[in-house]
Amino acid sequence: MPAETDPLRILQVSTYDVGGGAERIAAQLMAYYRTQGHTAEMAVGIKRADDPGTYLIPNAALRGPWTRFWWRVYERMGPVSHRVRGVWRVRRLAEYLAEPGITLDRARGIQTMRYPGTRRLLDLPLQPPDILHAHNLHIDYFDLRQLPHLSRKRPLLITLHDMWLFTGHCAHALKGDWWKTGCAHCPDLALYPPIRRDATAINWARKRGIYAQSRFAIAAPSHWLLDRARQSMLMPAVTEARVIPNGVDVDTFRPANDARAVREALGLPPDAAILLFTALGIRTNVWKDYATLEAAVRQIAARIGDRPLVFVVLGESGEDETWDGAAVRYVPFQRDPAVVAQYYQAADLYLHAAYADTFPNTVLEALACGTPVVATAVGGIPEQIRGLARFDSGWNTSDPAEATGVLVGPGDAPAMAEAALALLADEPLRRQLSENAARDVRARFSLKQQGETYLAFYRELIARHAAETQRA
Incomplete structure (x- = not known):
């Protein structure tokens, strides 16, 4: 021994x-x-x-x-x-x-x-x-x-x-x-x-x-x-x-010093609202709820006004699409963690809809990069995200000084869209949640x-x- x-x-x-x-x-x-x-x-x-x-x-x-x-x-x-x-x-x-x-x-x-x-x-x-x-x-x-x-x-x-x-x-x-x-x-x-x-x-x-x-x-x-x-x-x-x-790995997954430069490196528009979701085989993954994501993004696109909206789907190959005015970009699986981190850093929000999930790495990686998360409250996800109390549900109990995202019910596209629109419209609040998220991961979820x-x-x-x- x-x-x-x-x-x-x-x-x-x-x-x-x-x-x-x-x-x-x-x-x-x-x-x-x-x-x-x-x-x-x-x-x-x-x-x-x-x-x-x-x-x-x-x-x-x-x-x-x-x-x-x-x-x-x-x-x-x-x-x-x-x-x-x-x-x-x-x-x-x-x-x-x-x-x-x-x-x-x-x-x-x-x-x-x-x-x-x-x-x-x-x-x-x-x-x-x-x-x-x-x-x-x-x-x-x-x-x-x-x-x-x-x-x-x-x-x-x-x-x-x-x-x-x-x-x-x-x-x-x-x-x-x-x-x-x-x-x-x-x-x-x-x-x-x-x-x-x-x-x-x-x-x-x-x-x-x-x-x-x-x-x-x-x-x-x-x-x-x-x-x-x-x-x-x-x-x-x-x-x-x-x-x-x-x-x-908080040395790799961390907030960007210059998010605008990261967007430029990835070929993403600097002034658009960018939403991100990532998983392997997203459209065929039985545990992920791609239909709710699509419905939520379409509702966000219909209500966001004149600001361009881009939904990045990381981990899926396919031709780019348009959903009710939202540009949808499919990005194949990226093996290099540093590249994956750039996509989180470039996004305003990370959306995560699932039927079942134990403790998804993707949610932690997004939070570590300072990207607030709007996610369905299934499995262990409520243990990862400190939900913002202003959104009325039993999962969201944190004040703005601690919150890192918003939790919504399974399959609830309107609630996901509502939370995303509220955070996109309130830049000071979103920045506060971004700082909270990176700090919380370093405190609770480092490698x-x-x-x-x-x-x-x-x-x-x-x-x-x-x-x-x-x-x-």
Whole structure:
């Protein structure tokens, strides 16, 4: 066991090494730990970059020659599958022959766990880790059945980024509380990650059985999510549960010295009212409410008067449009955080409409850049934004000296438009909220705070695991 001040060997587990949401959180933590002198590495289901401390979980390598042969057939037919008639049938057959068990699981609605590389996680680094820290474990790469084995070998911490670990299939249960007692008769099998048939009761029961044999700690970025976890079948496995909010790199995401120059660099009009929303695959993302955003922007455009209005949609490709006089600009996903920060800095307001959200990074990034946020009060978002009390709702309770934005009800486009128009029309108030927002993120949601809180938690878990191992 490392001494209290010794560097730690940390192995995180994530779906991807490069991505949005949970993947970005894991990557930021890894980078921060390295700056503090720790050995920080990552095991991923899909590796997109070339960091030597990031390991691909060897699911494919541990499968036999039969499986590897048919996957090669499947991959080689991909480029011609849309050009040659009937190739898609052969490709589907190759997929079935490669992984008949996985194919049958999916056909039955079973969330498959046939990923043999999971058992080798602790063997991937050159030296065994002191702690294993897992993030999202869905999207077809991780075998939950290995949790009992892994949690016996090393202290295990799982950060919840959504509800998937304790539902029958979905990342967020939008309707009902069946996840508390056993999912069945699911009202929406298409929710991410989708399944073909309703095997939610089977999936839920399998997870419960696995957790009954496991021992691990959990963290959640919001009280909202941790409260749900405490009501779930996950808790028999949980040794410790804490809220650790996501953090933002406040050196990158910060107010601009010259917002006008930033607009010029991005090709945005200097005197327009600029609204921003960002997410991956915005128009197809089942958790984001793009229809409410469009309705709100159209209402703002109809009432803003002669001032030009630009709505920037970051994270979506497409031809620019006009909505009732508002210019809509689509900007593809930007990998460079410094470029992303410029879009927040250029905006007057950040709008965020969602059906479900745990603790969106985008809201924190906007606030860190001094951009007030108007957002729907779902999930953990009310824990991020200090709502301005002049807007009549139970979520908005802060005076102008502390407020950082406005919270509105889900799907309430008129309220979102009303709040945005009021802030656009009152520049002194908007500037006050801008200063509050940047200050509040530095005080509550910096990457340093998140990283140091996790490091302290790691040391507690390592010491406890060592003591339990000695007693055994």
